Amino acid sequence: MERNDEVVQRAERKQRAPLTTPTDLTPEATRNIAGALNSILADVFALYLKTKNFHWHMSGPHFRDYHLLLDEQADQLFAMTDPIAERIRKIGQPTLKSIGHIARTQRILDNDAEYVEPGGMLSELAEDNRMLVGRLREVHGICDDSRDIASASLIENWIDETEERTWFLFEAGRRLDSTGH
Structure with a gap:
């Protein structure tokens, strides 16, 4: 009978234990990486919602092209969120709640403005993505310093995707030259 009580007590202790995941990274490294990745995650969620906001409120002669571009970019941003959060959990830290x-x-x-010109939307999103690239590079450095190759590898792909979004937004927002091209 005592054995069953011991098993129950052990199970109860496990249920009360905080969420922990074993890792060979140091506790300091996991805290630093998780803090940096949580900041990136918050920025990605904010940029996702801003991109969707501009997608929903796009207007003008290039409406369809811009509307579709922003929808594609929002999907790409949203696709980043789960891998970021899961990476934080894989190293044993909590994520945004x-x-x-x-x-x-x-x-x-x-950007809660009632109206934003299409060019202003593209320009603002291009700048936000450019800033996100810089922050991703900073977090990559933190991962490198901690020898967290897995996080660094994910970040490299996100840098490339974010640079592409910046490029597309920049090019889509260029004004036509005097010849109409």
């Missing part, structure tokens, strides 16, 4: 947590952590500024 709510919209409020995102709002407290994000560095990408919201």
Whole structure:
């Protein structure tokens, strides 16, 4: 009978234990990487919502092209969120838990304006993506310093995707030259 009680007690202790995942990274490294990745995650969520906002409120003669471009880019941003959060959990740290947590952590500024010109939307999103690339490079450095190859590898792909979004937004936002081209 005592054995069953011991098993139950062990099970209860495990249920009360915080979420931990074993890793060979140091506790300091996991805290630093998770903090940096949570900031990136908050920025990606903020940029996702801003991109969708501009997608929903696009207007003008290039509406269809811009509308589709922003939808594609929003999908790409949203696709980043789960791998970022899961990477944080894989190294044994907690991730963002709510919209409020995102709002407290994000560095990408919201745009709640009633109306934004299409060119202004593209320009603002291009700048936000450019800033995100810089932050991704910073986090890559933190991962390199901690020898977290897996996080660094993911970040390399996100840098490439973010640079592409920046490029597309920049090119789509260029004004036509005097010849109409």
